[in-house]
Amino acid sequence: MYEFWILITASLVASSCALIGSLLILRRMSMLGDAISHSVLLGIVLVYLWIGHASLHWMLFGAAMVGLMTAWLSQFIHQHAHLPPDASLGLVFTWLFSLAIILITLYADHVHLDQEHVLYGEMAFIPFTTLTLANINLGPQAFWLALVVLIINLIVLWIGFERFKLTSFHPTLALTLGVQVGVWHYILMTLVSFTVVASFDVVGAILVVALLVIPASTAYLFAKSLKHMFWLAWVFSQIAVLVGFAISMWLDTVISASIGVTAGLLLLLILVIKQLQQRTRSGA
């Protein structure tokens, strides 16, 4: 049961990330996941200082708010201060992150944040925090959180599929057709924030980036349509979770990092094979 809960939670988180990541790749906003996964630290710290203890839903709320603020502020600076989008993103998230660290040192007595936790996540501890309802043990809390986030993502993506497709591939056409491009942008940003924040707690800051970007990039190499890309990204993310988990059992390393490494090596392997194929084809 212990391994089962870890695997199923990781697989749910990876599914959410693969779907959202595909849209980020197509919109050339890949570094946004990295930025949000850093700046949410400020949200978590602020909630700590405000209500004084770690309650999961308030943490999620605070972190999601700061995630949205990161997306909005960097967009605002990009447009009004004439900065390149990546520079304004870097400016915003590093500043929020440094503010979070300053607050942590200022109120060190009130904030109990573990650096290890932020880095690695707490994958091996997933099964220990369980959710009980009317004295029935419903299984780990992290599992339910991951499930809820995945369901929200699926519903929004299903409802807005055509809109997301249009605004990702033809933003100008979408504008002339009267689609609210800005609204869909911020809906996507909200999904990214929720996904990053919920996953962040389970898998740690950097694996979120790996799961968002790497399976989706791998899928991007093969995909012929957006739907196709979603499916492929999902498949690659599940392969990464399964193989990565096996590797971490074998080498006794951190689960989250092993999954990230597996996903990345899979992408590099596919790139090398494609290169070799191309070379033999052009040689023949």
Add this chain to the structure above:
Amino acid sequence: MNLLSSFWQDANLLWVLSGTLLLGVSAAVTGGLAVLRQRALIGDVLAHAALPGIMIAFILFESRSPGLIFSGALISSLVGYYLIGWISRVSKIKADAAMAVVLSLFFSIGLMALSYIQTLDTPNKAGLDRLLFGQAASMNQTDVAILSLVALISLTLIIVLFHKLRLISFNRQYAQSLGINVEFYELVFALLLVMTVVIGLQIVGVVLMAAVLLIPITIARFWACSLKSILMLAAFFSGLSAIISTQVSLLAPAMPTGPWMVFILGVLFAFSWLFSPHRGVIKQRPCSTDKTQPQVMPDV
């Protein structure tokens, strides 16, 4: 006044001040050139990419000598730098996705190696993870000596090669047609950038390294028009934030220098945005020729 005089007597703080000052100045200039080439977040990627090199060097040699850590980090950051280029060259994956892929892959490898080290039975493995967060306060004379060497090399090289680097950054094709060995200068620039990142990593930590590379130039471009003066102003603002942040750590000893440096840079950015003579909120009088945007977007 009392504080100031005690400051100059405290040798350790002097080291910290000169260290952060040197780092700030050389990061502002090299990072500034990177931002102009549409690679503002490259510092973030390179800083994360240094981790596996450090960890693997430790596993292989079981030592924590600064030279070993420096070369391990240098090699793996450089591999990361070229891997970004390779991925976006051989496939249709865009540069931004390639950067995120390299960042997360390398950092995962580093964390995996770190967790492997923690299962090992070797002495002096403690404190390796400190590198992730940076520790300016623990800087000593040797660190500052290495730092000044690197800062001196990179500043001299940038001054000497300024015209070529500027040309390549703004118009790569033109530079190539003039017979300039673009590949060679790209390598020199990559080395400078990686060296600065690797050194800065130990002072301000992984995340804030990116900030020190990219924020100064975004401030400076509010105040000047030509590249030369923008880079000089970036160095000035970066140095200013280094001085203020060391003073803050002096007043409140528990305060980390790196985050304060970034915080002050952010405040300087907001201030400059309001009062800039060229593109400010209050005044809008653009430079006659806007040289801060590359005419040809370099294809990375």
